[in-house]
Amino acid sequence: MIGLHKRTSRGLNPLLGGLSGAVVALVLAYVGSYLQTRFGFGVVGTRGSRVTGAEVFVRSALNLYALHHVPLEGTGQIHDSFGSVVRVSASIVLPLTVWSVIPLAALLVGGFAVGSGRPDAGYKRTILCGVFCGILYGAALGCLTPLVRGKLDFFLLPQVGGLAPNPPPIEFYPSASGALLNGCSFGAAFSMLGALFAASRLHRKRGRSSKWWACGKAVFVCALIVQTLFALALLGYVLFESESAEASNQRIVEMLPTAAGLGYSMIHGAALISSVESQLKGGPVQKAFYARVDLYGVIQKGNETRRVDTALRIVALFVVAAVGVVGGRLAVRWGSVDGSLPTGFRCALLHSAYLSLLPKLCSMFLRQSDPISSVSISIGALFGWRLLVSFGCVLVCAIIGAQSYRRSRLFVQPS
Numbered sequence: 001m002i003g004l005h006k007r008t009s010r011g012l013n014p015l016l017g018g019l020s021g022a023v024v025a026l027v028l029a030y031v032g033s034y035l036q037t038r039f040g041f042g043v044v045g046t047r048g049s050r051v052t053g054a055e056v057f058v059r060s061a062l063n064l065y066a067l068h069h070v071p072l073e074g075t076g077q078i079h080d081s082f083g084s085v086v087r088v089s090a091s092i093v094l095p096l097t098v099w100s101v102i103p104l105a106a107l108l109v110g111g112f113a114v115g116s117g118r119p120d121a122g123y124k125r126t127i128l129c130g131v132f133c134g135i136l137y138g139a140a141l142g143c144l145t146p147l148v149r150g151k152l153d154f155f156l157l158p159q160v161g162g163l164a165p166n167p168p169p170i171e172f173y174p175s176a177s178g179a180l181l182n183g184c185s186f187g188a189a190f191s192m193l194g195a196l197f198a199a200s201r202l203h204r205k206r207g208r209s210s211k212w213w214a215c216g217k218a219v220f221v222c223a224l225i226v227q228t229l230f231a232l233a234l235l236g237y238v239l240f241e242s243e244s245a246e247a248s249n250q251r252i253v254e255m256l257p258t259a260a261g262l263g264y265s266m267i268h269g270a271a272l273i274s275s276v277e278s279q280l281k282g283g284p285v286q287k288a289f290y291a292r293v294d295l296y297g298v299i300q301k302g303n304e305t306r307r308v309d310t311a312l313r314i315v316a317l318f319v320v321a322a323v324g325v326v327g328g329r330l331a332v333r334w335g336s337v338d339g340s341l342p343t344g345f346r347c348a349l350l351h352s353a354y355l356s357l358l359p360k361l362c363s364m365f366l367r368q369s370d371p372i373s374s375v376s377i378s379i380g381a382l383f384g385w386r387l388l389v390s391f392g393c394v395l396v397c398a399i400i401g402a403q404s405y406r407r408s409r410l411f412v413q414p415s
């Protein structure tokens with residue numbers, strides 16, 4: 001019995017902690033999606049009108065899956081213009097919208113609740129609880145997909161090549177594999193971020209800081225500031241300059257995060273590609289519309305090609321350099337104090353990881369087919385080898401920013 005009084009708590013079990021956080025996140029996410037769909041603001045559902053009855057619960061669930069960038073798939077029978085019964089299938093992938101803040105905020109709250117619940121759990125155990133929270137959250141989304149089926153009157157997809165798509169009147173359901181993959185990815189990332197907030201607060205109280213956390217926070221803050229400026233500029237154009245219809249403007253406003261994400265990807269070298277393709281059974285694929293925008297190359301629309309203005313390229317390069325320099329300075333200021341080279345490398349690596357995910361999250365896709373033909377609409381960005389160039393630019397600029405902050409601190413310190 002001697003020495004038992006010296007035993008300390010090892011903190012919360014990561015699995016149990018993750019389970020409690022996942023339950024909190026799921027409840028908050030669904031309640032937010034329910035309220036959004038109930039009053040007609042969902043990315044899928046009925047535009048501008050309330051959804052009532054049992055239908056609202058199914059559409060709320062479909063809306064929640066769509067907010068996670070999960071493919072919605074459907075198969076069923078419809079009547080064509082000749083009155084014949086035709087079996088059709090469709091697949092829809094919607095991009096990030098302003099409403100995506102609902103599940104992301106829910107995951108942050110769930111992860112933060114896990115990290116703050118037991119301050120004696122320790123830094124690594126707290127982060128592990130956040131990871132388990134996200135994985136269990138995604139697993140729950142994947143397991144619940146067989147229970148979610150419903151028809152859509154509306155979904156958020158802009159006009160492409162003059163074509164305004166509408167969902168066929170068939171039952172849709174979320175892809176189980178997509179729900180599992182995207183749910184776990186979103187869940188692990190944002191619940192861990194919430195746990196990191198709690199853990200970093202604990203570390204600050206103990207006089208310690210995480211260098212990776214400092215670098216990640218620095219580059220993400222810079223990237224989000226730039227994307228917010230892009231979104232505000234587009235919002236100003238839509239509200240004061242655009243002559244589009246009001247319904248189209250509403251879709252653009254809701255899709256500001258996707259537009260800002262694609263714009264940010266483009267200044268780092270990604271090419272924006274949009275297309276409309278059709279195919280008759282057994283025939284070749286026909287491109288009814290194709291456009292490619294490359295800030296560091298050319299703009300191609302159909303058979304027309306023109307070069308991007310040099311001034312626009314210079315502005316884009318300046319923004320890339322500014323993100324790197326400011327990110328490096330902030331990283332040192334916030335705790336990455338082990339040298340300019342390690343700081344720059346961490347900033348560049350984390351920033352490139354963010355860039356590699358951004359085009360996927362901001363892409364959108366629709367495919368509809370019947371026994372005779374099929375049509376697909378897609379908008380997305382493609383990086384290729386230029387992601388390595390972006391890594392090198394951010395690396396050099398972050399090192400310069402970190403070094404400049406160190407020198408400025410040495411200059412102002414009294415001798």
